[in-house]
Amino acid sequence: MASASYAAAPNINVGTLHDYISGKQSTELKRIYNAGDATAFVRVTVHEIVYDDKGIAKEVEAGEILGDSQNADTLIVSPARLIIPASGIQSARLLFVGLRDKERYFRVRYIPVLPDVNDNFNLSAEESADYNSSLQAGFNLLAGYGTIVFVHPAQELYDTQITAYNDKVVIRNNGNTTIKLDKLTQCDTGNTNCDKPILEHILPGKTKTLLKDAGRHYRFELQEGNMKKMQEF
Structure with missing residues (x-):
């Protein structure tokens, strides 16, 4: 019986999809994992999310800043x-x-990208070609x-x-900093038959309305910075 051919491939994991830089900090460390069995070449891009007068969000190019900038007003x-590396x-x-x-x-x-000599990964043309050909065909x-x-x-x-x-x-954020409703769920009496918990963010000046089903109530952990308090309504 013929065996299927196999080729290695990267598989990255960035962990949490939300990161926070508190008012007392200017930096945060982000760890990216590669659970695959081939080296991952990863390009990072940054866009700022801005809101217009109607509260509609759009992304604005913030650029890929590879060096230091004294005049930057952005996230680097x-x-x-x-x-x-694989499993790294x-x-x-x-x-x-x-x-x-x-x-x-x-x-x-x-x-993750298929690198070439112009991608600033410091690969030669031969190294780039060898890597690309080592990945699964059509990948x-x-x-x-x-x-x-x-x-x-x-x-x-x-x-x-x-x-x-x-x-x-009804939850209204009258502060100047995003609050979180973590482990937000709706349950029957006695905290049974609860929905799958989710995380909700409420931006400054915004309101979140949670509609209740008959005979049910909400539970969530209100997070204001480092302060955390369970709420039940």
Whole structure:
């Protein structure tokens, strides 16, 4: 019986899809794993997420900053090119340089690529060709991941107002920093038959309304910075 041919391939994992730089910090370390059996060549891109007057988000090019910049007002990821060996790990530093008078949001994408001599991975043409040919035939689309980085203002202010009604729970963030509703779930009496827990973010000035089913209630952990408190309505 003929055996199927096998070729190695990278498989990256970026861990959590949300990262936070508190007002007391300017940097955060991000670890990227390669669970595959081939080296991963990863390109990192950064876009800022901005909101217009109607609250509609769009992404603005923040650039791939490979060197230092004294005038940058953005999130810098260094290095912007990662070479992660099979079953290995590599770290990238998230560094925000700029004014911290309000919260900022960035989408950071970690994209495995088939490297060539122009990709700043310091590979020769022969090395690049050898790597590309070693991957599984037709394996040209490598799975990448996008994460969101919350850069909190220097002076974090938390002011959360929760109003419970018979049919809903209304949570308003009157502060200047995103709050989190972690382990958010709706349960029957006695905390039975609960929904799958999720994580919700509420941006500054925004309101989240949780509609309640008859005979059920909500449970979640309210996170305001380092403060965590279980809530039940």
